[in-house]
Amino acid sequence: MNQDSSKDISNKDLKIGVFLCRCGGNISDTVDMEKLRSSVDAEVVEEFENLCSINGRKIIRDSIIQKNLDRIVVAACSPITHEKTFQKYINPLNPYLLEMANLREQCSWVNPDVETATEKAISLVNASIEKVKYAQPLDPVLRKTTKSAAVIGGGISGISASLSLARQGIKTCLIEEQPTIGGAMVKVGKLFSPEKLAEECAMCLLNPLVNEAVEHKNIRIMTNTTLKSAERRSGNFHLLIESKPRKVIEDRCISCGKCAEVCPVEVKDSWNEDMTFRKAIYKPFAQAVPDVYTIDLEKCKNCGKCQEVCRMNAIDLDMEGEVVPMTVGSVVIATGHKTFDMAKRPEYSYGRHDDIVTQMELARIMGVNGPTQGKLLKPSNNKVPERVVMVQCVGSRDEKPGGRKYCSKVCCMVAIKHANVIKQHYPDTDVIICYTDMRTPGMYEKYFKYAQSNGVRLIRGRPGEIAEKDGIFLVRLEDTLSREPLEIEADLVVLSTAMEPSDGTINVSGLLDVGLTEELFVKEKHSKIKPVATEVDGVYVCGTAQGPKDITDSIVQANAAAAKISELINGGVELEPFVASIDQSKCNLCKKCIDICKYKAAYIQDGMLTVDPISCTGCGACIWECENNAIEIMGQTDEQIIATIDGMLKDKKPEENRIIAFLDSVGYVSADNIGINKISVPSSVRIIKIPSMNRIMPKHILHAFKMGADGIIMGEYPYNPMYSRTKEKIAGLKEELVKNNINPDRLAFYKVYIPYFRGLANKFKEFDGEITCLEKG
Amino acid sequence: MxxxxxxxxxxxxxxxxxxxxxxxxxxxxxxxxxxxxxxxxxxxxxxxxxxxxxxxxxxxxxxxxxxxxxxxxxxxxxxxxxxxxxxxxxxxxxxxxxxxxxxxxxxGMKKIVSFAAYGDSFMELGVGSIPNNFFDVMVKDVGPGYMDLKINIEDIRADLGLGSYILPENAIDEVESILDNSGFKDRLEKIKRCK
Known part of the structure; x- marks a missing residue:
C-alpha cells in the first residue's frame, strides 16, 4: 500500500490533477481544448501534446509532487492503449488512483462535429473526475502456489504429467485407484506407429517411464487409493486421500506368488477382460508396479491359507484402510475412460457368443501376456479364425438412446492396427473392416494405406445386426458403394466400442467442483485458447478424462498440464484487484452468493465468507443475492458507479439527449474499434465500462434516469458463464422501470462482439433515433 | 455426367x-x-x-x-x-x-385402392377390421383356423368373459358422422374411383 492510503480526507478536499492530451491533433483537431480546459474543475489542469511520452511523465510526476495531488485523471486515448503506461507515470501515487477519460477512440474519432465533441469530452472528463474521487489505493493480486501437485489417475496421462512435474522439481503425488499403475496402455499390448509403419510394444515404451516414476524422489505413487474429498483455499487444495487395505505389507512382499498358488478362490481376471481367471490374492500382471500382491477385498474368504505359506510374513488380513490428508498447489485430473456398455446394443449379440469380442478383448487375446500368449485363437474353440470382421462406430457417432454422439477418434486406428497384426502373423485369415468413414488424419493416413497394402479389406457400410446360423456369424450391412444389401460370414467378430468417461472421471470432477461437458468428460476452460485448464483455477485435465484421444495426444496434454502448473509456481500471476470484497460485520453466511457464482470464487473458511481473488471476475452477480449489502466490488463500488453517471450527465442542456452505454470489457474494445475505424456515433452516447451487466442494479438505472439520462443501453458479450443471469436481470430492470413510470423502451440490451463493432455502432444510431422519437412523443 | x-x-x-x-x-x-x-x-x-x-x-x-x-x-x-x-x-x-x-x-392412389375396404369397415362397423376380400390371403398365411376364429369370434369372446366387439348402432352412427364431416368419406370415395 502506498503512503497516501492512510490519509483520511473527505472527497471534497481531494486535490485532483487533470492532464489533457492533444494526441498530436488526434484529439485537439476535433475537441476545443480551450473550452475543455476552462470547463474542468480541478486543482491542476495541464495540457500536453503527447502525454504518453517521457516528457509527459515528467509533467505528471512534477505536478503530483509539487502540488501534492491525491488523484489523477488523464484525458487521452483509450485505457486499453495506455492505462498501464499512465499507472506507472503517476508513481509515487498508487496506480489505482488514476482514471482515464477516453477522448480519442470514444470521442474525437467518432464525433466529427467540434461543438458536440467538446461537450462530450467535458462530460467524459467530469465522469472520470467524479469517479476518481472514490478511488481506493489497491494492490494487484499476486497468486502464489505451493510447489506441489496431486495427479489423479495412474495411466499414461497421469504418469507423464507426474514425470514432467517431478523433473521440474515439483513434489507430486500420483493417486491410482487400482493396485497397479499403467492404466489402459499396459493392456493394449501393441501401439501403432505411423512413422515406422509398424507396431511397437506398449510395455517396452511404458516401462522406462514407470521405472523413472518409481525412482523419482519427487514422486510418491499411491495405488489402491482414491480421492475422498477436496477443498480449495486461496490457491491451494486440501485433499483427503483414502487407501483401501491391500492386506499385503508392501515392504515385505517379494512377489514370489506362493500365496496365489494356494488361494482357493478363483475370480474372473479383469486385466484380461474377464477371459481368464486369477486368484483372490493376485498381482494383475507380471511387470506390475508396485511389484507386490494384493488381496481382492470383495472375493477373499479370509481362509488364511496365503498367510500360512508366506515366508516373508507379508500378509496382514487385519490391515485396515486409512484416510490421509494432503495439501497441494495444483491438481491434475487424469482419470481416463471406460468403453461402451454392449448391453445397450443387443443387435450385435455381444455376450451371447464367445467369438463376438471388443477391440480391447482382441488386444488381450493378441497380447503376449494375455490368455493365449499372443496367439490369435477364437475364445470358443481355440482355433485360428478364418475371417475376422470388425464393426466400427459401435456406440460412437450414435444418436440412439445411450449412444455417444461424438467420434471416439482412436477406433479407426485401433482396428487398422489389429488388422495389420493379424495379417502379419496369419496371412490366411481374411480381415474385413466395416466402416462409415475411415478417419486417419495426418500421418495416420500412411498407416491406413499400409493396412490396405497388407490386404486388409474395407467395406463401407454400418452393420445393423449380427446373426448366427449353424455356428457362423452373419454380419448384415449394406455395401453402400455398390448399393447392395450384404451378409458377411465370419467366425470372429470384433466390435470397435466407443470411449466413454470413466466413473472416476465423473466422481473426481464432482469432488473438485470442476464442470463437465454434455458428454460428462471434463470441460476445458476454453478448448482453443485455454486447453487443459478446467473451470477451477489450479485444476488441470489431461488424457481421455478430457475426451477420446490416443496415447500421443494424451502425453501432449499431460505435458501441457504440467507446464501450466509450473507457470503458476514459478511465475505466479499478477491480476487486477477488481474483485468482490466482503464486509464481515454484515455477512450472515447465508451462502446465496456461493450458490450464484459460476466462477466458484466464494467459499466459507473458518466461519467466514471468503473470496478467492484469482477466480473472482468482479461481475457483481453476488451483490443481487446479498440481502445485507455485505459485498462490494473493488473499483466498481456503488459510489463510483453513481459518481461516474453523475459526471456523464453534468451540465446537460434541456434540448440535449444523453444516452448512457454500459459496456463490458468486450463491448468497450468493440466501441474502441468503432473509433479506430472512424465510424461516427451519435453525440448523445456516453460509454461507461463495467465488468458485467450483472453489476448494474435498479438503483443505478433509476439514478441515471433521475439525473437526466434519456436512454440506457447495456452491451455484454454473451459467451460468459454468467450470461444467463444477465438476461434475467434485464427483464427485471425493465419491470423496475415500469414501476417507476419510466418507459421500458428507454432501456436496451445488445450482445457485443469485438469484431462486430459496426453492429454496435448501428445499434447506437438506432437507439438514439428511438430515444429522439420518444422525446418528441 | x-x-x-x-x-x-x-x-x-x-x-x-x-x-x-x-x-x-x-x-x-x-x-x-x-x-x-x-x-x-x-x-x-x-x-x-x-x-x-x-x-x-x-x-x-x-x-x-x-x-x-x-x-x-x-x-x-x-x-x-x-x-x-x-x-x-x-x-x-x-x-x-x-x-x-x-x-x-x-x-399413389392406385397403390392404396386395395386397402379401401379398411376404410369401409370404419364406416360400417366403427372399427378397423380385416376386410372380407383379404380372408383368402389370411387363410393362406395363417391356416384354416383363421376362418374358425372369424366365425366363432363372438362365442370365443364370450368364453373369455369379453363382451361383443360389435359397436352399438348409435356409436357406429357417431363414428360415421365424424368420418363424414372430417372429409374421410369423400376421400375414400375418391380412392375407390381409381380402380
Missing amino acids: KTIKLKKESVQLVKDVLKDIKASPDLGIYKCVQCGMCTSVCPGARQTEYDPRDMIRRVLEDDETVIDDDNIWNCFSCYTCNSVCPSGNNASEINQILRQMSIDKGE
Missing part, C-alpha cells in the same frame, strides 16, 4: 418433406451420412429393390422421381430402420411422407 451447377439450384424436396405435417420436429434427414445401417436391417430391402438409404439420398439430392418410384411401396413400416439409425433420421417416416406425396399427385 451429373453436374452440381454453380448457379444455386433449389433443393425443394427435402424442405417439403421436413415441412410435412407427418415429419417429426427433430427428423434428422440432413444428418444422414449414408452409412446404410437402415438398409442392413430392412426386411423390404432383403426381399425387393427397396433401399431406404438410397431413398434418403434421392430426397437430399432433390430427385423427385423417388416419389414415383414403385419401390417406396415395399416398406412394411416396421420401423426397424428408425430404431437402428445412428444419425437421428427416420427412413420409414420419410417413406410415409413420400407415399402421401405420391397419393396427392394421383399416382
Whole structure:
C-alpha cells in the first residue's frame, strides 16, 4: 500500500490533477481544448501534446509532487492503449488512483462535429473526475502456489504429467485407484506407429517411464487409493486421500506368488477382460508396479491359507484402510475412460457368443501376456479364425438412446492396427473392416494405406445386426458403394466400442467442483485458447478424462498440464484487484452468493465468507443475492458507479439527449474499434465500462434516469458463464422501470462482439433515433 | 455426367418433406451420412429393390422421381430402420411422407385402392377390421383356423368373459358422422374411383 492510503480526507478536499492530451491533433483537431480546459474543475489542469511520452511523465510526476495531488485523471486515448503506461507515470501515487477519460477512440474519432465533441469530452472528463474521487489505493493480486501437485489417475496421462512435474522439481503425488499403475496402455499390448509403419510394444515404451516414476524422489505413487474429498483455499487444495487395505505389507512382499498358488478362490481376471481367471490374492500382471500382491477385498474368504505359506510374513488380513490428508498447489485430473456398455446394443449379440469380442478383448487375446500368449485363437474353440470382421462406430457417432454422439477418434486406428497384426502373423485369415468413414488424419493416413497394402479389406457400410446360423456369424450391412444389401460370414467378430468417461472421471470432477461437458468428460476452460485448464483455477485435465484421444495426444496434454502448473509456481500471476470484497460485520453466511457464482470464487473458511481473488471476475452477480449489502466490488463500488453517471450527465442542456452505454470489457474494445475505424456515433452516447451487466442494479438505472439520462443501453458479450443471469436481470430492470413510470423502451440490451463493432455502432444510431422519437412523443 | 451447377439450384424436396405435417420436429434427414445401417436391417430391402438409404439420398439430392418410384411401396413400416439409425433420421417416416406425396399427385392412389375396404369397415362397423376380400390371403398365411376364429369370434369372446366387439348402432352412427364431416368419406370415395 502506498503512503497516501492512510490519509483520511473527505472527497471534497481531494486535490485532483487533470492532464489533457492533444494526441498530436488526434484529439485537439476535433475537441476545443480551450473550452475543455476552462470547463474542468480541478486543482491542476495541464495540457500536453503527447502525454504518453517521457516528457509527459515528467509533467505528471512534477505536478503530483509539487502540488501534492491525491488523484489523477488523464484525458487521452483509450485505457486499453495506455492505462498501464499512465499507472506507472503517476508513481509515487498508487496506480489505482488514476482514471482515464477516453477522448480519442470514444470521442474525437467518432464525433466529427467540434461543438458536440467538446461537450462530450467535458462530460467524459467530469465522469472520470467524479469517479476518481472514490478511488481506493489497491494492490494487484499476486497468486502464489505451493510447489506441489496431486495427479489423479495412474495411466499414461497421469504418469507423464507426474514425470514432467517431478523433473521440474515439483513434489507430486500420483493417486491410482487400482493396485497397479499403467492404466489402459499396459493392456493394449501393441501401439501403432505411423512413422515406422509398424507396431511397437506398449510395455517396452511404458516401462522406462514407470521405472523413472518409481525412482523419482519427487514422486510418491499411491495405488489402491482414491480421492475422498477436496477443498480449495486461496490457491491451494486440501485433499483427503483414502487407501483401501491391500492386506499385503508392501515392504515385505517379494512377489514370489506362493500365496496365489494356494488361494482357493478363483475370480474372473479383469486385466484380461474377464477371459481368464486369477486368484483372490493376485498381482494383475507380471511387470506390475508396485511389484507386490494384493488381496481382492470383495472375493477373499479370509481362509488364511496365503498367510500360512508366506515366508516373508507379508500378509496382514487385519490391515485396515486409512484416510490421509494432503495439501497441494495444483491438481491434475487424469482419470481416463471406460468403453461402451454392449448391453445397450443387443443387435450385435455381444455376450451371447464367445467369438463376438471388443477391440480391447482382441488386444488381450493378441497380447503376449494375455490368455493365449499372443496367439490369435477364437475364445470358443481355440482355433485360428478364418475371417475376422470388425464393426466400427459401435456406440460412437450414435444418436440412439445411450449412444455417444461424438467420434471416439482412436477406433479407426485401433482396428487398422489389429488388422495389420493379424495379417502379419496369419496371412490366411481374411480381415474385413466395416466402416462409415475411415478417419486417419495426418500421418495416420500412411498407416491406413499400409493396412490396405497388407490386404486388409474395407467395406463401407454400418452393420445393423449380427446373426448366427449353424455356428457362423452373419454380419448384415449394406455395401453402400455398390448399393447392395450384404451378409458377411465370419467366425470372429470384433466390435470397435466407443470411449466413454470413466466413473472416476465423473466422481473426481464432482469432488473438485470442476464442470463437465454434455458428454460428462471434463470441460476445458476454453478448448482453443485455454486447453487443459478446467473451470477451477489450479485444476488441470489431461488424457481421455478430457475426451477420446490416443496415447500421443494424451502425453501432449499431460505435458501441457504440467507446464501450466509450473507457470503458476514459478511465475505466479499478477491480476487486477477488481474483485468482490466482503464486509464481515454484515455477512450472515447465508451462502446465496456461493450458490450464484459460476466462477466458484466464494467459499466459507473458518466461519467466514471468503473470496478467492484469482477466480473472482468482479461481475457483481453476488451483490443481487446479498440481502445485507455485505459485498462490494473493488473499483466498481456503488459510489463510483453513481459518481461516474453523475459526471456523464453534468451540465446537460434541456434540448440535449444523453444516452448512457454500459459496456463490458468486450463491448468497450468493440466501441474502441468503432473509433479506430472512424465510424461516427451519435453525440448523445456516453460509454461507461463495467465488468458485467450483472453489476448494474435498479438503483443505478433509476439514478441515471433521475439525473437526466434519456436512454440506457447495456452491451455484454454473451459467451460468459454468467450470461444467463444477465438476461434475467434485464427483464427485471425493465419491470423496475415500469414501476417507476419510466418507459421500458428507454432501456436496451445488445450482445457485443469485438469484431462486430459496426453492429454496435448501428445499434447506437438506432437507439438514439428511438430515444429522439420518444422525446418528441 | 451429373453436374452440381454453380448457379444455386433449389433443393425443394427435402424442405417439403421436413415441412410435412407427418415429419417429426427433430427428423434428422440432413444428418444422414449414408452409412446404410437402415438398409442392413430392412426386411423390404432383403426381399425387393427397396433401399431406404438410397431413398434418403434421392430426397437430399432433390430427385423427385423417388416419389414415383414403385419401390417406396415395399416398406412394411416396421420401423426397424428408425430404431437402428445412428444419425437421428427416420427412413420409414420419410417413406410415409413420400407415399402421401405420391397419393396427392394421383399416382399413389392406385397403390392404396386395395386397402379401401379398411376404410369401409370404419364406416360400417366403427372399427378397423380385416376386410372380407383379404380372408383368402389370411387363410393362406395363417391356416384354416383363421376362418374358425372369424366365425366363432363372438362365442370365443364370450368364453373369455369379453363382451361383443360389435359397436352399438348409435356409436357406429357417431363414428360415421365424424368420418363424414372430417372429409374421410369423400376421400375414400375418391380412392375407390381409381380402380
